[in-house]
Structures are given as C-alpha cells and as structure tokens.
Amino acid sequence: MASAMEARSLYRSLLREARRFPDYNIREYIARRCRQGFESSKAGGGRDLLAFGEEQLELVKRQSQVYGMYAPKIKNVMEIKVSKA
Numbered sequence: 001m002a003s004a005m006e007a008r009s010l011y012r013s014l015l016r017e018a019r020r021f022p023d024y025n026i027r028e029y030i031a032r033r034c035r036q037g038f039e040s041s042k043a044g045g046g047r048d049l050l051a052f053g054e055e056q057l058e059l060v061k062r063q064s065q066v067y068g069m070y071a072p073k074i075k076n077v078m079e080i081k082v083s084k085a
Helices: 002-018 024-040 047-069
Strands: none
Touching (some): 002 024, 002 047
C-alpha cells in the first residue's frame, strides 16, 4: 500500500515539475512520457521503478531550471490565446 502511495506522489511530482517548463512542447512531452511510463509500469511496480522515478524527477527539476534560464522569447502557437472579437 505504501508503494502505491509513493508511486502516486512521484507521479504527481513529475507532472507538477513538467508544468514548470516555459516551452509548451517540452512541457507536454514530459507530461506525456510520465503518463506513458506509469501506465506501462502499473502491473510490475516495485522499488526499482520508484528509485528510477526519483532519479528522473531530480533530472526534470534540474532541466526545468536550465530551460527557465534560456526560455524562448516567442510563445508557441498552442499557447497563444485567440480572443474572439
């Protein structure tokens, strides 16, 4: 049971960190990979996968800081909200 709680916490942390990326494409890629990884490991979850997930979380945290320093000046087309006139 504790493993399921840890996995859920890790999943939410990864998605939360993905939202910190300034670039839409990278943000969506990380969120998608996170979902796919957790879906594929549902059946055989274990300590090894949790340890790997923690490593990936640290990697995503570091990368979000680096991408934050070099954020693109122009927004992606998907991020621009078109106002209806």
